[in-house]
Amino acid sequence: MLPWEFSEDDLKDSLEYYPDNTIDEIRATLVAFSYSSYYVPAMALLVIYCLFVGLILADGILGCLPRRAVPRWIRAHVMEAPLATKKHHVAVGAGVIRLPLRLQSIVVGGLFLATFVPIFCFYRRANPDLYYDHAWEAHLRSLLDRTAMISTGLLPLVIVTATRRALPSVSGIDFGNAMVYHRWLARFCAIHGLIHGIGWSVSEGLRGHYKKEFKDPYWNWGCAAIAMFMGLVFLSIRQLRVKAYEVFIALHVILALFSLVTLYFHVKLIDYAAWMYFTWVVEIAAAIWGLDRLVRWINKAYLSAGTSFSQPLTQAVVTAHGSDIYRMRVHLGASKVQPLIGGQQASLLSRFRLSPINKLSAGTSVRLTIPRLQFWSDHPFTVIDAGLVNGAESQGYVDLLIRSADGMTKQLATLLQSSDDKALEAGSGTAVDRTMNVVLEGPYGHWHSSVVKHDDVLLFAGGVGITFCLPIFVQAAAQSDARCKLVWAIRDFDIVDSVADQLIRLDEVLRAAGPRSSKPKIELRVTAGEFFDKAKEEVAEGVAELKHSATDSDNALSKASSSASSTPIPSPPDEKAEYVEAKKIESSSKRLTALAARLSGSMDLVAVHGRPSKRVADHFEPHSDRTAAVIACGPASLCDDTREGAIFALRKGEWRDVEYVEECFDW
Template sequence: MLTLTLSVVSLLLTACHARTGHGLVGYGIEMYQPLCASTCRTVLSPCTLDCSTEMEMDMSHHDMSSMDPMFETAPECYATDDIFLQSMAYCISTKCADVPDWKIEKYWKENIAGSEDVQPDPKWTYSQALENIKEKPTETVMSGDTLNKTMLISEDDWLPNWNAQGAFEHQEGLHAKYSIVILVTCFVIPIALSTLRFIPFPGWLVTCINAWIIDPPLWGKKYREPLARGLGLVPTRGQFLFLTYILLINIVLSAVRFESHQPNAWYPDDVRSEIMILLANRVGVISFANIPLLILYSSRNNILLWVTDWSHSTFLLLHRWVAGVATVQAVIHSIIYLINRVEMGTHSEESKLPYWIWGVVATLAMSILLPTSVLYIRQKMYELFLAWHAALSILTIVGCYYHILFRFKHQWGYETWIWTAMAVWGFDRVMRMLRMARNGLRTAVVTKIDEDYVRVDVVGVAATGHAYLYFPSLTWRVWENHPFSVASTTSPQTGGPQSRPLKDNGSGPSEKTGVEVSSGPASSGGSTRNPAKLGLTFFLRRQGGLTQQLCSRTTLPVLVESSYGAHAETAELPHLVCIVGGIGITAVMPYLRAHPGSCKLYWGVRSEGIVHAIDDELLSTIDKEVFVGGRMNIREVLTDEIAFAGRGGVTIVVSGPSSMADETRFVVSEIGRCKKANIRLIDEAFSW
């Protein structure tokens, strides 16, 4: 058992001084090539040479009375020992007959002395060592014995090491190949699917596909409303199709093409351990490959957001699922190695080594991240969630990097995945800072509308979609930021009346009082307009936390990170219908202003203040029906509007409470399945 322990420690010490590789195994990095030459060295290098030195080791916990001393051989010794060089040359000449001489000479110069970054060149070239063999060797040396003359190697040593090294390198190449396949396909498939929108399919066919395959929830009627008291959300059928691909490709490529090669020097007569370690390595590498992918999916500056028509909410959903897959893979990797080392009897020594400790740190950080990122926690403790999510994510990256650094240094390229993850994360952070720097430090003017809503104006900044606002003077957590939809990119200076009476909409007895404000373009009389100023307008609902703190201030410094989330194009269909609830109006206002065809707004609110604040300045010319304190009949509204649009088609934009959005999605899908219509649904949701 002590000999096995010393072998493991020796392997770790060798790895920590290994030569730096560039790329991945099979893609720029070769582990044991030429395999025949590498096997010769693997068999001969443990032999004791004349220049080997006795190892100094702490044997206080072992009974050494019956054990031979252990020897170690320095690179200088390998490079200058005549017997070792001649035995190596003869072995290579007999085992590598089909390998070109130039490749052997290259291997000889780089690897005879060892595999360190800085080491001496051998005193002879391969051809010189071969020429210095005076007599053909006849005696055989066993690996680990004393090498005091030019000798043959035993076939019993050769074949197991050939199998072990060859099979291992082949598997490591597969690990890298499959990891690349997962990363590339999960990047390319969203782009490929998004290009389908440029193919001029018939509108009714697109509507039918969306209604059956893309838009509806996987089951039931809930998509944005949480399930099981906030544990999660049901994906749409379209999202589920891609999630299924992600799960299947990870499961399949983690489980295929494992082969046992016996006799095996690393796992003699132990097929189970051989296959299990290969599996552990496979899921470990693929878990690493998933890390840059999950960071990409979560990024605000995700290149896929720029080249596809997929929403940020969809990519955040993918981020959570890929993170779950990577975590499960990391746990499997750790459990298999734990069991293996316990069975080998080396766990007590190996678990104290830095590489093992950092691997445990990374696995634990990922395992804690998973349950503490459920929807309920994200919604109830958003600021705290952001803090620990960032801290544990950084700890995961650091743990993964040092796990590789202390085990292999930079020899086999495993750290390439971590560098890629850091690059993706760094790109996102740099882009965030550039977006903020472009706008500079501004002043936010806060206006209380009523007990439910506040208005925030930031002069001198232009943006579209939504922006992230930082209020550094509002809290000591200066890094905190929140996304808000941009209601307007100009601040019109309007005089005249700021409110007007609303008329009863005549809702039925089963509904609360409904109120309609204008059903057509408003008159331009009654107000005086001054030149507009460049600036951003945001409307916020008071919900405690940040918005509650804002209400206590009238002006405060603000950093604006923008712009994000360009609005979808609606010009392809002539009619636009917006179903809006409460503060969701801010997300649809750009659609209403930009659409070249007919528009109709249906807006349900709890109080009149937000209606006057927005309508007087920003929606005065929009055809709309506003319901104050009431609930619109979404099915009736959509049925009428789709019938009105006829064959021309209609785009339906929904922005509001989860129940409203889910009902709209359900009704649109139901109508799309039943009628040969041209309908497009846009859900302006923003989720974490």
């Protein structure tokens, strides 16, 4: 029997309860009540699920089609364009709401209409109505039943869009898009649940039964479920999420589990035939959630298993680069990593990935847990490098670049600084690397193999956003003759030291490959004006001097490095911060000078003050016969500006085609 159907037993019970009415009147009342309370929300859920399946199919088809199969104007004005303003990642409404892209907005709008239109439309009432004397009472009861059914019915979709493997593996849908739909579906689910709870409280209050309802277990379970759902939505506000991300993740998992449990008992205890189906819905949602957690734990166990009983977890070595930049090298088995240059990365990280144990490679994301600091939560990072250890073919590694901010990264910085202080007190004179146990989970995201096939590749990185852009830059420069340019916005030069080894390895590859039509370019955009003004002249003069005086680039690097490391820094005449900062600028400028001279034979490295131009044509000469890829990773404002520039180039036809890819810090 379907939820909106009533049985002969229901009809017989009604005949006994309403002996003065005819069977036709009773049947009419049952039909109207079943239609308004159960049929309409069931059809709304059917429409929602059809829209969702259609979204998955459309996304899969678009992912398999060549880009030229989708007209340029659709990509420029629908698929890639922000909703109304130029803002997409930059939140609006007091920084609370992120506006979806136009295509995402169409999907969200369709889900909104299918979810909320049934609240206002399609009500029926029998005449005479044996259940309710007033029309508003009948409509209120139907409203409360509808919101309950829709809220419960949305739950599997809310959970499946939040899974890190189930939906991307089956559909190939981008995780960023899935999270947009997850957030909006969760809001719709919570709003319907809230309307249901408030409405029943008002209804029972008008009847004088409000206090008595708290003696009924199903009522209390329902109140607890609404509290859990509203807690999930409230704690997901962006300001709270970013401020204490690890706490948010831990509470999100706990509240999600309690939401499922409390809702299950609320529905189970109703003991009405129509709600039997929705007990199954909650069980399905719980099964999806549990399976996702199980697969993630298997993935963690595989990636993080140590080499012996005495070393149960994999180890990582953390090296400091400046005061707030740290590079972490996690040691893994060679079978767990995929080198960037020379590997088959595109085939390993395909659009559809069903295995929970894919190899880790540069440009993909991982979840990192440091048990010593926070065993109860993890933090997302992008792998900046992955490969095999020289001289140990069975040993691999992945490198992460970490900037100290809040939460776990701040705790890590505090731990490392305490280790440095102890080393200095012991008389070593230098900071020490720190070894620690870690737990990894991943990889998430997929390698964007198409971007390295374009004629022009332009990348914008903001700070540690280099972790996503640098692997693409390395791959494009090493495996194609494309014009490549990396624009990197930084506050100082310390962070450049953390990737110097990768740039030097790329330099060796490019030198071995021979001449190319255009040298790759790296443009450092130093946003700290005072720092740049002091360092600019030193860097420019140092590069010129080393290019002319050194016999080769290796000697130049050796000369500058030894000068930076062996020149003693005199004790300051006083403890003024200006003196310390000046010495820091002098040291970092020498290191950058050495790196620029070392790379000068294969690529150009320059430092420029100020924000970069977002127009693609300001970085490459436009050509209607060439294609371009524009990639961005960094803060929300940088990604929005870069998107605007890419869409402008696409709309104006400055290139035959422009592909835009981004990885934004908006978790």
